[in-house]
Every structure is written in structure tokens, then in C-alpha cells.
Amino acid sequence: MSTHEFHSAVVPPQGIWWSPAGKQEKTWIAIAFVWCLVLFAMMPFWHFKGGQNPSGIRYRVTPEAYEARVARFVQEYQVGEEGGMPMVAPPPGADVYLVGRQWQWYPALKLKKGVQYTLHLSSADVNHGFSLYPVNLNFQVIPGYDYGLRVVPNRSGDFRIICNEFCGIGHHLMVGKVLVED
Amino acid sequence: MSATLESLAQRFRRCPVTGLQVNRDSELLIQANAVVAVVAMLVGALAAIGLVLTRWQAVHLLPADQYYRYLTAHGLNMLIFWVIFFEMAVLYFAGPVVLGCRQPAPTLAWGAFALMVVGAGMVDWMVFTGNADVLFTSYPPLRAHPNYYLGVILFAVGALIAVSLFFASLVVAKKEKTYSGSVPLVTFGATTAAIIAVITLLHGAAVYIPTWLWSMDIGNIDPEVYRMVWWGLGHSSQQINVAAMVSVWYLLGGLTVGGVVLNEKVSRMAFVLYVLFISMASAHHLLVDPGMGSAWKIWNTSYAMYLAVLASMVHGFTVPAGIETGQRLRGYTNGLFEWLRKAPWSDPGFSGMWLSLVIFGFMGGITGVTLGTEQINIMAHNTLRVPGHFHTTVVGGTTLAFMAVTYYVLPLIFRKRVAFWGMARLQPFVFGGGIVAMALGMIFMGILGMPRRHWDSSFAGSPFPVELPPASELVQVLFGVGGLLAAVGALMFIAIAVVTVFFGKPVTEEAIKAGASGIPQGVLKLPAQVHTGEVAERQHREGVKGTVVLVAIFFVCFIVYYFTNWKMLSFLWKVG
Numbered sequence: 001m002s003t004h005e006f007h008s009a010v011v012p013p014q015g016i017w018w019s020p021a022g023k024q025e026k027t028w029i030a031i032a033f034v035w036c037l038v039l040f041a042m043m044p045f046w047h048f049k050g051g052q053n054p055s056g057i058r059y060r061v062t063p064e065a066y067e068a069r070v071a072r073f074v075q076e077y078q079v080g081e082e083g084g085m086p087m088v089a090p091p092p093g094a095d096v097y098l099v100g101r102q103w104q105w106y107p108a109l110k111l112k113k114g115v116q117y118t119l120h121l122s123s124a125d126v127n128h129g130f131s132l133y134p135v136n137l138n139f140q141v142i143p144g145y146d147y148g149l150r151v152v153p154n155r156s157g158d159f160r161i162i163c164n165e166f167c168g169i170g171h172h173l174m175v176g177k178v179l180v181e182d
Numbered sequence: 183m184s185a186t187l188e189s190l191a192q193r194f195r196r197c198p199v200t201g202l203q204v205n206r207d208s209e210l211l212i213q214a215n216a217v218v219a220v221v222a223m224l225v226g227a228l229a230a231i232g233l234v235l236t237r238w239q240a241v242h243l244l245p246a247d248q249y250y251r252y253l254t255a256h257g258l259n260m261l262i263f264w265v266i267f268f269e270m271a272v273l274y275f276a277g278p279v280v281l282g283c284r285q286p287a288p289t290l291a292w293g294a295f296a297l298m299v300v301g302a303g304m305v306d307w308m309v310f311t312g313n314a315d316v317l318f319t320s321y322p323p324l325r326a327h328p329n330y331y332l333g334v335i336l337f338a339v340g341a342l343i344a345v346s347l348f349f350a351s352l353v354v355a356k357k358e359k360t361y362s363g364s365v366p367l368v369t370f371g372a373t374t375a376a377i378i379a380v381i382t383l384l385h386g387a388a389v390y391i392p393t394w395l396w397s398m399d400i401g402n403i404d405p406e407v408y409r410m411v412w413w414g415l416g417h418s419s420q421q422i423n424v425a426a427m428v429s430v431w432y433l434l435g436g437l438t439v440g441g442v443v444l445n446e447k448v449s450r451m452a453f454v455l456y457v458l459f460i461s462m463a464s465a466h467h468l469l470v471d472p473g474m475g476s477a478w479k480i481w482n483t484s485y486a487m488y489l490a491v492l493a494s495m496v497h498g499f500t501v502p503a504g505i506e507t508g509q510r511l512r513g514y515t516n517g518l519f520e521w522l523r524k525a526p527w528s529d530p531g532f533s534g535m536w537l538s539l540v541i542f543g544f545m546g547g548i549t550g551v552t553l554g555t556e557q558i559n560i561m562a563h564n565t566l567r568v569p570g571h572f573h574t575t576v577v578g579g580t581t582l583a584f585m586a587v588t589y590y591v592l593p594l595i596f597r598k599r600v601a602f603w604g605m606a607r608l609q610p611f612v613f614g615g616g617i618v619a620m621a622l623g624m625i626f627m628g629i630l631g632m633p634r635r636h637w638d639s640s641f642a643g644s645p646f647p648v649e650l651p652p653a654s655e656l657v658q659v660l661f662g663v664g665g666l667l668a669a670v671g672a673l674m675f676i677a678i679a680v681v682t683v684f685f686g687k688p689v690t691e692e693a694i695k696a697g698a699s700g701i702p703q704g705v706l707k708l709p710a711q712v713h714t715g716e717v718a719e720r721q722h723r724e725g726v727k728g729t730v731v732l733v734a735i736f737f738v739c740f741i742v743y744y745f746t747n748w749k750m751l752s753f754l755w756k757v758g
Contacts, residue, residue, distance in 0.1 A: 004722035006507060008436030008711040009367035009429075009443050010200070010280055017364060017446035024725050025448055025499065028733060032495040035737070036488035042748070043480045043556045050748075051756040052557050054470045054479070083645035104645070116756075121472075127321045127405060129564045129633065133648065136631040137754055138563040140471045142405050143323065147472035152756035160648050162641070164564035164633030166317050168324070169246055172637045175644035 054139065057118065057148035066099060066122045066146060073097040074107050082108050082177065095120060095148070098161075098176070100128030100141045102168050105161045105176025113156045113182050121147045129165030132178065138164060153180040190284060198691055199594060199705050203360070207285035208278040212595050213683075214295055215271040216588070218302075220679050222263035223581075225306065227672040229256040234620075234665030238658055239639045246637045250317065253635060255309045257318030261576060262337070262419075263302045268584050269375065269426050270298070270344045275595070276372035276429065277351035283360040286350035294343035301337030304329055317635060319412060322393065322403045331394035338386045345379045348372070367443050367450065368436075371429030374453040379422045381461050385414030406473035413464035420572070421460035423580040424494070425453060427538065430583045431501045434535040437590055438526060438702070440709030441508035444500050444726075452500070455493035459485040469559035479556050491551055498543045499733050503726040505536075510721050511713050518728045529702045534586025534610035541614060542579030545621060548740050550575060558747045561754060564635075567628030570621045577668070578617040585675050586610060589702055592679070598686030599693065599700030602678050606700075609678065613671025616664050623661025629750075630654050 007013065021029070047053050073088065073096070080087040089110035090096050096117045099106050101124040111117060121130050121141045128141040139147060161176035193206045229252040235243040244252065278285050285291060308314040314326035352373065355361060365373070389411040396403045432449070435441025443449055465482030468474055485491065509521030526532045549571040553562045562568060592600050600606050630651060632639055639658070641648040687693070689701060697706055
């Protein structure tokens, strides 16, 4: 019986190289495979048991139609003005319409802690990135698409919306505001 | 007829170190592609210095328009031009050189090279003249000059031709019987990289040709469809890098310490898994997009139940295990880690390869799988955690592996002694250390909520003031110092490569015999590439205890990092 042969990765293997793996390799592959299944299972699991999922209600919408919806929303629930921006306080459970434009998040929002809203996100022009700071909740905002996310603010405070998708030279100026009250 | 044969024979030389039959055409193509790759790296590295010194808010060097312009140039020159030109060199090596055959269609190969150079030149010209301030991803409706897209298309066509010539070399070598048995693992791995390159470049054609037309007002582009198809290019191209990098790990393991292939079947199957599942990774970028539902996101982001991750975890075992086995066969058999302690750490070919393996596995791999989880992506998308992650895969992993193999390409293909040898021994540590520090800084900045691709971390001039936590200043220092260190490491590499190529002393047989400086130890004395007999039999029985300990540590880190992120996620606002 011939002894075991080892060769490097630049040597062409001779004859049949389809041979059983060693015990250590087999064990590692088995562990790694089970781990991969765990990684996979966690995502559907979180849809059932977890509170943070990017599912949302998703529609196509033209930028014009969406802007009109935002205007109606502002008109209906505006309570003041801040930083040159209407401050809007929708009632609990309401549909909230936020639009990203070069270079502002419109309008400013006043929400209640522990209450669910459907937060609609879309863009009037190019891609934007909705990033709630400092909560670190991030969603892509794309012209032509309405992303309606059911959100429940879990603490009060004065939050910012940072744009985190490059949207042109004024990108860094694009900061919005969300006030959450008890 | 005999004259033709003779002229063909004259185009070969026998490599005195490896015994390979090297043909002159492939050798020149490798040299040309590698030189242009290094030039692209120089452009990318200079841009990187400007970027680091701008995002480091205490310095904040560049004005906004130049910051985004340099960022566009940095992405293209590093991620596309440096990496893909170098990969073309890898393919010309892994095909005709490793298999010892002639270069198929050398004139066409030079045509492909010319197309790539022209395409890259056009892109850089458009970017630096301010005609393409759209960043690397060029998401419509942001629009660049039509010549920008045309440049990318020319580059891709050139790359596609070069890749098809690699496939041709497999056929030529087989037909002309320049090797016996099966192709070596390095060539097999490069073949998977080439197949993934074809998949990638087809996505590129599918997205850039319509976008080019759209930039001339012909037709429409849906921004979401663009993102999906573009990432079929953007992410899949990173998997060319992974397959090429893993091939380089195997190659360097063999050249530096006589690392072996533990089991051909296992390593090859792992490469095949890359081919089968890799192009699904486009989804990693669309996890918080409005265009797709959760079932699509989960299935695709997981590469069909993480089978491509399984492939990387397999290589993560077999590569160090092959090195351990090689070292043990060379007599370093004491304890768990004598093989690692007594590895040739002063050989940049070895140290660069090992650092690449560790940085890619422990940082790049673990963070990548975690960020690519559907829900965890909610707290990471477009924050600095994302570039923090991919600088540990494509830079700390792929680029460092390519740098390491360059220290063997210079003496073996350019036949020059590596210049500044003392500096070369340090270079992988400087570059690797810098990248690790910079990426950690970026990851922490991202966890604090700081966006990527953003000129002003102080948000000055915005309608509402943004308060950053005091910790952000500290992690910015980590990021800034790390980034500068990495840039120094890159410039060291470029200086070494350029001076070696143009002014290096030749590698002669006398220089090898005398152990002259500038020749890595694997070239001075190539370790045995084949082992049989009693020693091999004993090693086969004893196995790789050290590697088992290493992968156990890796696995624990993975589990802890992964579930820590789920815990962090559970503190966010409820969203769904």
C-alpha cells in the first residue's frame, strides 16, 4: 500500500484526487454548515419574534404624486415652524409622509413615544439615505418608490435625520428633525 | 514548419527556481498589467490621503466638491483598476505560466490590454475634469458625462477578452499536453475567478450600456433596477477578488513554506460553491431598499443558505492547515504552534499572505456576514461600518495578498531583486496594521451613526445642529492615524515595486547561490512541493492541531460578534 502523498497547489494532481476528507476537515465542514443554517434561520425567525424588520409597505409612486401627498400631510397637521421648515404633529397611528430632496428632509416631525406611525419615505429627485440619528435606523430612499415603515419611537428626545446616500454637492447640509415627546 | 516550431521554442525559458516553462508573451503581459495596476494604486493612494485628511474632522482638508471627486477616483482606481489589472496578471500567470503552455493569441491579448488602458484613462480623465462627480456607484438619476460610462464599457470589454484568453490557455495546455494529470489547484481557483469575472462583466454590460445611452438622453433608467443590476457587477466583482485572493493564498503557501493541499476535493468544491452562489450577493446592498420583499432579500443575501460563506469557512481552515502541514513536514513539529512561530516572518511574501488571511477572516468575513443579515443591515446601511467592513476584505485581504505575491512576481517574472529589501520586510505590517486601525475607526464611527460618503462630519451649515458624542473624536483619531499609516504602507509598496522594475538588480543564479538580499527565501530555496514516504504518512495521521485551535478561536469570535449585533438591534425603535 502506498503511503500518503502531499503536494502544493502548483503541482498538477495525478490520477484520481476525489478522495475522502480527513476527520478534522470533515468535522469543521459539518460545524460550519450547521452555523450557516443558524445564520439563515435567524432572519425568518426575527420576522416572527423580533421588532426590527425592513419589510414595510412598498409602492411605486411618481415624485409628483408623492410631493402632493406630502403637501396634504403638512397642511393637515402642521403645528409650527422650525429652522425654516414646517413642524408637523400627526395624530397617533397616522400615515406620516417624509420626502428627501436635494438637500433637505421635509417636513420636521413631532411624534409621540410608544405610538405606532406608518412612516412613508420617498425622494423627489435622486437617491437619498434616511438615517435616524443617533438611533441608527437606516433606509434607502429612492425616487419612484414609496417605502412605508411602521415605526414605534421607544424613547423621547430630539432626533436628527441625516442623509447617508450621496446626493450631490449639498449632501452634508441635508439634516432633518424628529422630535419625540412622552 | 520546423522554423515555426523553433521560433516558438525560443519564446520559452525554464524558470531556474520553479522549473516552470515560462513563455515570453505571457511574461510580458504579466509585467505590463502589473505595472499599470501599480500606477492605478498610486492614483488611488494619493486620493486616499486627501480623503482621510478630510473625514478626520480635526483636519478637514479638502473642499466638498474635491472630496467627492477624490472619493469617486479612489473607488474606481483601487477597486476596479488596481485590482482588475492585477487579476489579469494573475490569470496570465495561473494559465499559461503554471501550465507551461504558450500564450494563446498574444496580439489579441495586447489589444485587450490596450482597451483596458484606454477605458481606465477615459474614466480618470472624466473624473478629474469634474465630469463624473457621481461616486463609484453612479446611481441614476445622478448623471455623468457619456464618456465616463463609455470608458467603463471599454475597460470591461478588454477585461472580458483577457478572461476568455485565460480559458483559451486551459484548452491549449490540455490539447498540447504541457502538463499531466489535472490542473493544479491554483489554476482551478483562478478558473473560478475567471468564471465569476464573466458573470460580473455581463452584469456590467447589462447596466452600463443602457446607462450610457440614457446619459445621451436615449431611454430611461429605473433607479431601483439600476441598483440591483449594478450590484450584480459591484458585489460579484468582489467575489472575483475573493477567488483570486484565495488562489494567491494557496500559491504563496506553497512557494514560501511548502504549504500543501490537504484535500483537493474539499478545496475545489469550496471554489465551486463560489461560482454557484456568488452573484446573489447583489442583495447585500438592497436589504433596506423599497424595491424588494423580505423573502427575496433573505434568500439572496444568504447566498442560498450561506453556501458561499461555507466556502470561505472551508478555505479558512484548509489554507492555514496546508501551511501548518507544510511547516510540520519541514520539521517544525513541536507543540501546537511551533510551525507558526518559526514561520518566515521576515519574508514579506509570507507575512503579507498570513496577515491577509487573518484580516480577511477575522475582520472582513465576520463583519461582512453580520452586516449582510437582512435586519442587522437596518443599523449599518450606508454608515461608516460598511466601508469599515470592505476595507478589511478587499484592502486588508485582497490587496495585501496581491502585494505579498508581488514580492515573488518581481524575482520570478521580472527577474529582478526586490529593491529596499529591509523596507519590504516591514511593508506588510505597516500596511496591514494601518488598515486594521483605520477600519476599526470606521466601524466604531459607523456604530455611532456616522454616514459614509459624507464630506462634513460636523454638519456645519445644516438647518438643525447635530451633536456628536465625545467618543467620536477618539475614533476619528484611530481612523485618521490608521488611514495615514496604510497610505504610507501603500506608498512603500509602490516605491519598492517601481524601483525594482526599472532599476532592480537582476536575479542571477550566482545571486541566488550567494543568498543575495532582495530575494525572498522561497526563491532562494524553494521548499519541497511534493512529500511522500514515512514523514508524510506520520503527518497525515497527526493532523493539524494548531489550525484546529485557530478556527475554534475564529468561530467563537464570529458567534459573539454576530449575536452582539442582534442584541444591539433589539434596542432600536420598533420598525417593520
